[in-house]
Amino acid sequence: MIRAYKFLLRPTARQTVVLGEMLRDHRSLYNAALEHRRTAYRRAGVTVRYGEQSAELKAIRADDPDGQGRWSFSSQQATLRRLDKVFAAFFRRIKAGQTPSYPRFKGSGHFDTVVFPKDGDGCRWDSSPHATQARVRLQSVGHVRVHQHRPVRGRVKTISVKREGKRWYIVLACDDVPAEPLAPTGALVGIDMGTTHFLTTSGGAHVANPKFFATVAGELAEAQRHLATFPERTRRRTKAHRAAAKAGLNRTILDAGWGQFLRILADKAESAGRLVIPVNARNTSRTCPPSAGGCGHVSANNRLTQAKFQCTACGFTANADHVGATNILNRAGLALCDAA
Numbered sequence: 624m625i626r627a628y629k630f631l632l633r634p635t636a637r638q639t640v641v642l643g644e645m646l647r648d649h650r651s652l653y654n655a656a657l658e659h660r661r662t663a664y665r666r667a668g669v670t671v672r673y674g675e676q677s678a679e680l681k682a683i684r685a686d687d688p689d690g691q692g693r694w695s696f697s698s699q700q701a702t703l704r705r706l707d708k709v710f711a712a713f714f715r716r717i718k719a720g721q722t723p724s725y726p727r728f729k730g731s732g733h734f735d736t737v738v739f740p741k742d743g744d745g746c747r748w749d750s751s752p753h754a755t756q757a758r759v760r761l762q763s764v765g766h767v768r769v770h771q772h773r774p775v776r777g778r779v780k781t782i783s784v785k786r787e788g789k790r791w792y793i794v795l796a797c798d799d800v801p802a803e804p805l806a807p808t809g810a811l812v813g814i815d816m817g818t819t820h821f822l823t824t825s826g827g828a829h830v831a832n833p834k835f836f837a838t839v840a841g842e843l844a845e846a847q848r849h850l851a852t853f854p855e856r857t858r859r860r861t862k863a864h865r866a867a868a869k870a871g872l873n874r875t876i877l878d879a880g881w882g883q884f885l886r887i888l889a890d891k892a893e894s895a896g897r898l899v900i901p902v903n904a905r906n907t908s909r910t911c912p913p914s915a916g917g918c919g920h921v922s923a924n925n926r927l928t929q930a931k932f933q934c935t936a937c938g939f940t941a942n943a944d945h946v947g948a949t950n951i952l953n954r955a956g957l958a959l960c961d962a963a
């Protein structure tokens with residue numbers, strides 16, 4: 624299994640300065656290589672490739688021993704490869720008949736990562752294994768303290784140093800990470816993801832929204848209510864338009880949060896030897912749940928409010944999210960039978 628670990632770095636004041644220089648120099652290398660490709664193409668219609676640019680690194684380093692020459696050769700190659708990938712994507716899109724914009728220069732806030740493709744080459748994870756404090760050694764930066772909040776398993780393959788605002792992080796990509804399977808329980812659970820609660824299980828348990836999420840979800844509900852006060856034909860007018868834009872933005876934020884949760888869930892499940900079955904959630908909160916004694920009737924009117932479900936056909940009553948989770952569990956079971 625492959626896994627990434629992200630840890631906060633605790634550089635000294637001097638190391639912070641040098642890290643900033645490392646990032647700055649990698650950014651100028653990226654921009655210079657981009658400029659090189661642009662000029663060659665404009666003047667002579669020539670396409671410059673990664674191999675040629677990488678071959679020039681030696682001279683660039685020799686000409687600038689206190690600047691570019693300080694950094695790991697391999698990390699500089701990784702930066703050139705990164706540009707190469709951008710160009711590959713650019714040409715792929717042209718080939719597909721699209722009109723992508725030409726690859727851009729990176730401004731200082733838009734280049735935040737230096738990659739070391741191989742542990743031990745310009746960088747060394749766990750550089751002081753006998754100390755209680757974890758450290759990573761980075762070429763020309765030194766041994767940087769790492770806030771290692773969890774153990775690292777598997778074999779460290781690549782190491783990335785990343786700036787986020789004023790903080791610095793290290794990301795370790797590991798392979799051969801051993802799975803940690805849990806004993807089978809035979810238990811199944813349906814999970815409904817929503818806005819009132821972050822999630823509800825088919826067992827009826829609710830997990831509250833993270834605080835930030837709750838704010839966004841609350842604003843979404845309000846924007847939707849506000850939007851509903853405008854007749855359909857006036858929706859294009861400013862106020863309604865603004866409400867729609869706000870609702871759309873919040874929706875995107877929530878979707879991103881759910882997506883992140885599902886990725887973590889899939890990871891954990893794989894490691895623990897569990898199965899996650901995504902199902903189409905369409906109508907799951909509008910269907911009177913047959914697996915819980917309901918009649919199977921589907922109607923938007925079954926959902927009286929955000930929280931309350933009451934079947935208009937048979938009178939079955941329950942919490943709406945719980946109904947959703949119950950139907951999701953049922954669908955997952957059916958999908959499992961189909962697969963078998």
Ligand SMILES: [Zn+2]
Nearest residue numbers: 911918934937
């Ligand atoms: Zn019913």
